[in-house]
Amino acid sequence: MWIEKLTDGVLELDTPIGTRYVQPNLMERVYLIWTFRNFFSLPQQVLRPWECQLIDRLWRENKFVSLSAVGAPDRPVIGRVERRAPAPAEVVPIRKPVSAVNSAAAGQKREAASA
Numbered sequence: 110m111w112i113e114k115l116t117d118g119v120l121e122l123d124t125p126i127g128t129r130y131v132q133p134n135l136m137e138r139v140y141l142i143w144t145f146r147n148f149f150s151l152p153q154q155v156l157r158p159w160e161c162q163l164i165d166r167l168w169r170e171n172k173f174v175s176l177s178a179v180g181a182p183d184r185p186v187i188g189r190v191e192r193r194a195p196a197p198a199e200v201v202p203i204r205k206p207v208s209a210v211n212s213a214a215a216g217q218k219r220e221a222a223s224a
Contacts, residue, residue, distance in 0.1 A: 114186075118184075130186075132174045150188065
């Protein structure tokens with residue numbers, strides 16, 4: 110199976126507009142086979158910087174292929190890159206320091222005791 114991936118494999122990209130396939134050259138396929146040796150699908154956030162650069166370059170060069178146009182519906186897929194939007198950061202409200210809360214409570218107790 111890895112021979113088919115090496116000779117004619119494509120990379121599957123999960124995009125907001127749907128699945129796209131890119132056709133890397135032989136050396137790029139070797140790198141990608143090594144990257145996806147243990148996993149079929151990886152999120153882009155876990156890839157190394159040089160792997161992200163390779164995928165971005167393939168994206169920019171428009172090396173997209175259509176599996177139906179090629180005529181081989183079972184063309185080997187080297188791997189799948191999930192391009193997800195980063196999750197929004199959770200906004201946590203600022204809390205008062207514990208010592209300020211304790212000293213304010215102690216001051217209220219003193220005022221109530223003196224009254």
